[in-house]
Amino acid sequence: MTISSDIANTIVDPRAYADGDRVDQAFAQLRKEQPLDVAQPEGFDPFWVVTRHADILEVERQNELFHNGDRSTVLTTIDADKKVREMMGGSPHLVRSLVQMDNPDHMAYRRLTQGSFVPQNLRVLETRIREIAKGFIDRMIEKGEECDFARDVAFLYPLHVIMEVIGVPESDEPRMLKLTQELFGSADPDLNRTGSDIQDTDAGVDTIQSVVMDFMMYFNAMTEDRRANPRQDLASVIANGQINGQPLGHLEAMSYYIIAATAGHDTTSSTTAAALWAMAENPDQFKKVAADQSLIPGLIEESIRWATPVKHFMRTATDDAELAGKKIAKGDWLFLSYPSGNRDEAVFDKPFEFRVDRTPNKHVAFGYGAHVCLGQHLARMEMRILWEEFFKRVASVEMNGTPKRMAASFVCGPKSVPIRFKLH
Known part of the structure; x- marks a missing residue:
């Protein structure tokens, strides 16, 4: 039995993710009745909807059986897929980053920058990140006792950190933020390049492609500079890196920059903004952390589970397989719903409650297995430092208006979190 058209249409509708409750209810019903x-x-082509935590882990664990790159890694319409393949000489991908790769390429390309993101190598950044965090708390306080926490702090702080790591000058950060929001917010009229609700497939693909081209022009110039004048930054690693004794291909190099310059801050921004939104609505949870800052790591894990900024990835079966008692055929497309896995009642007690002391908290927001998020340790470190500085100075928060989420079915988070706050 296939999933009802009502639910199927909800889980592909960017506006349902802006609403939040509507998509949560759809997945809750699927977990119960059609997991x-x-x-x-x-x-759309038909696709399997994988809603349970255990089944998501099972797919992510088997990288040879469930590929990232054979079809689009993000859910796309039949018409959009056709247009991308026409543009890209048959490939279903506008970019080719780690996300779109399978082994052996995935491992080879991942190894190139993996060392930059392991905890022991990130420790050297701690002092600098703390300076940056303090600066943003200062700026928030200078605004008086109210601000839009998403726009004034959460969007800008992780952006500044990752741009320093890459080697992008501070003067170009607004441009990078705008391009990121245009890319991930392509279905949101407030954020996309056209300022309108794009319904037409050609216009949608063209809009995303134009953003990708702008990123590529920017990073192409940076590559030329870093080849001539290498520095101690991630851009130099990518520009001068080699895979199997050869420089990175143009598409692969540009895609590497793009994923670092977008996913490298946007998901952390979304999680930070969502955490404050949740604490403003659950003041008892705010008070718990304020009274006991050893709960900050718990706050971080719960806010990552709560926000789950990456809503899905697609996988393609390379062979006939069985999953949760169902027969998956070679070539079938699978939609891994991370928010659904992170609300799975079989794994999380009272999953629709925000609890900073939730333990254990085995969320799947960073993925699992070979494709687990490369930047997860940096993201946790940024959030830990920000909350340490925040709770030193802020005594209470409350909502000061209606918070809003962006409309997006792939990467989605808050776009406005207006708050009022009091200082110690």
């Missing part, structure tokens, strides 16, 4: 079944919304 692994096929959806076929109008205009």
Whole structure:
């Protein structure tokens, strides 16, 4: 039995993710009644919807059986897929980053920068990141007792950190933020390049492609500079890196920059903004952390679970397989719903409650297995330092208006979190 068209249409609708509750209810119903079944919304190829925590882990664990790169790694319509393949000489991908790669390429390309993101090598950044965090708390306080925490702090702080790591000058940060929001917010009229609600497939693909081209022009110039004048930054690693004794291909190098310059801050921003939104609505949880800062790591893990900024990735079966008692055929497409896995009642007690002391908290927001998020340790470190500085100075927060989420079915988080706060 296939998933009802109502639910299928909800889980592909960017506006349902802006609403939050609507998509949560759809996945809760699927977990209960059809935890692994096929959806076929109008205009899409059929795909399996993987809603349970255990099944998501099972797919992520088997990288040879479930590939990232054979079809689009992000859910896309039949028409958009056709247009991308026409543009890209048959490839279903506008970019080719780690996310779109399978082994052996995935491991080879990941190894290039992996050392930059392991905890022992990140420790050298701690003092600098703390300076940056303090600066943003200062700026927030200078605004008086109210601000838009998403726009004034959460968007800008992780952006500044990752741009320093890459080697992008501070003067170009607004441009990088705008391009990131245009890319991930392509379905949101407030954020996309056209300022309108794009319904037309050609216009949608063209809009995303134009953002990708702007990123590529920027990073192409940076590559030339770093080849001539290498520095101690990530851009120099990518520009001068080699895979199997050869420089990175142009598409692969540009894609590497793009994923670092977008996912490298946007998901952390979304999680930070969502955490404050949740604490403003659950003042008892704010008070717990304020009274006992050893709860900050728990706050971070719960906010990552709560926000789950990456809503899905797609996988393609390379062979006939069985998953949760269902027969998956070679070539089938699977939609891994991370927010659903992170609300799975079989794994999380009262999953719709925000609890800073939740333990254990085995969320799947960073993925699992070979494709686990490369920047997860940096993200946790940034959030830990920000909250340490925040709780030193802020005594209470409350909502000061209506918070809003962006409309996006792939990467989605708050776009506005207006708050009022009091200092110690």
